[in-house]
Amino acid sequence: AMAQDGNELPDYVAWKDANDLIVHSKQTLETRRAAQGAALITPSNDLYIRNNLPAPSDEIVADRDAWEISFEGVANPATMTLAQLKTMGVETVVSVLQCSGNGRAFFAHETSGTQWSVGAAGNVVWTGVPLRAVIDALGGENAELPWLTGTGGEEIPPGIDPTTVMVERSVPKEAIDQAILAWEMNGEPIPLAHGGPLRLIVPGYFGVNNVKYLKKLALTAEESPAKIQQSGYRLRAVGEKGNASQPSMFEMSVKSWITSPLMDTASGKVQIHGVAMGGTSAPSKIEVSVDGGETWTEAKFIGPDMGPYAWRPFVLIAELAAGDHVLASRATNAAGDSQPADFEPNERGYGNNGWRAHAVDVTVS
Ligand code: MSS
Incomplete structure (x- = not known):
């Protein structure tokens, strides 16, 4: 389908409502401000998309329950399937998903990156198992490890240093208490484009921390070495380069x-x-x-x-x-x-x- 801006919806999101979206690129689609209206919950077919890497093949959602995730930095490290996670607890949380760069277009200085206005945000219903329940079942977290690090399931093209492109984010481990491992979005299995079969949801935290296609979750001594953590998504003065001492885009503000x-x-x-x-x-x-x-x-x-x-x-x-x-x-x-x-x-x-x-x-x- 063709959006109002004359751009085609990419195949993996062809099911979305073209009339309500602005297609910035194949990996960045924004909800129109007028389409946000007074909706209590953002319909899935209006929700924005932001993928740093191309979404994985839809083969990963062919048998969702077989999806595997490994846990490390806990007393008893283990690999579990989504089917197993579904037996460990279920909770539903309504949480705003918002890209760190939402509102970027309104700054006066020139910024690189998608020129989001207000539409890189939506109010979403997430269902999954509370992360606390899973970690407790694995004997609890190692108290000396301050970071909760989630790894996305995208394939890294061969021949490049994975840390330069991989989506791996660390958040302070206090976030365990509100985080959920979600398999449903707005009452349906999470669409591939939004991170199905399994996504880490950290309510109250910027979009980037909500890792899609979650394949590994670990308590770690350090923040992820990935560029997206070390120098990316940091608040830094205009003209400055990114480094790990600058504030990271964790908690959202009013x-x-x-x-x-x-x-x-x-x-x-x-x-x-x-x-x-x-x-x-x-x-x-x-x-x-x-x-x-x-x-x-x-x-x-x-x-x-x-x-x-x-x-x-x-x-x-x-x-x-x-x-x-x-x-x-x-x-x-x-x-x-x-x-x-x-x-x-x-x-x-x-x-x-x-x-x-x-x-x-x-x-x-
Ligand atoms: N995950 C993964 N795995 N990958 C990628 O790329 N991105 C980020 C998150 N997660 C990614 C992930 C971002 S950055 C964001 S916003 C989000 O996601 C989005 O979501 P959606 O569903 O809407 O698309 Mo900025 O801060």
Whole structure:
């Protein structure tokens, strides 16, 4: 199918809704802002895609239950099949999946990488076994190993140093307590494009830490030697090179944006919609401005509280007079953090949660 931008959906995601996606490349597809609307959960066929390496062959989802994953850095290292994991516990968590580079397009400086606006994010229902249950069944983790390291199942082309391309991410081992090994997304087996048969989900953490096609999980003494860990996905000053002393893209922060109206609209009472996430604690307050942040009015969350890691749609009914308006939203989370007006520019354009950058200009007639 052809997307509105004239690009074809790549084969492995041909099942997605072309009308709702922007095709940046074969491995990067973004959800349209208007398509995000006021949805409680992002439908799978609208969810963005970001693959650092081409997705593996669909042979790996032919017999999902036979998928194997090895565990190391625990008292009793073992290899288990997905069928075995399914007998160890089941939990469902709603969690925002968001690329570290979401909002990159709004930075003023030139950034390399996909120019994501707001659509490298979705609110997703994940089902799997709590990682804590699996590690306990393996005798517990080695207390001296501070990192939880997950390895993706992509084949590394021969002849190149695997660390330069492989997707292997380490997160502080505290994340074990909220992590799940997921086999379902939005109530269905995880599509290949999103990491099936098995994916590590670290609720509250940026997309990159949610390793797809998970084939190995280890407690480790050091962070992964992979480039994606050592120098990639780090917050660094504009012009600086990446290194392991810079902050890594782990926990997400509080963020929101308006999804409607995005274009010119008629004067009078208007419903202003958007979504708000808290990062690692639930969004607790959402304010909307129709005058570029001069004045703010508290808006209302729609639908149920889906937990600390989910986003919530919001609405405000505002009276808009004819003229130009700048619509903005500003979220606060349960920990008391609010979105800044501007997020400090950084070389790769990560982590943008400034409310000013996410504002929309509308002309009211
Ligand atoms: N995993 C693997 N294995 N591979 C790749 O490539 N990527 C990352 C994650 N994981 C990867 C993985 C990223 S980077 C992101 S965002 C995510 O994933 C996405 O998801 P989806 O499902 O949406 O596609 Mo940035 O931070």
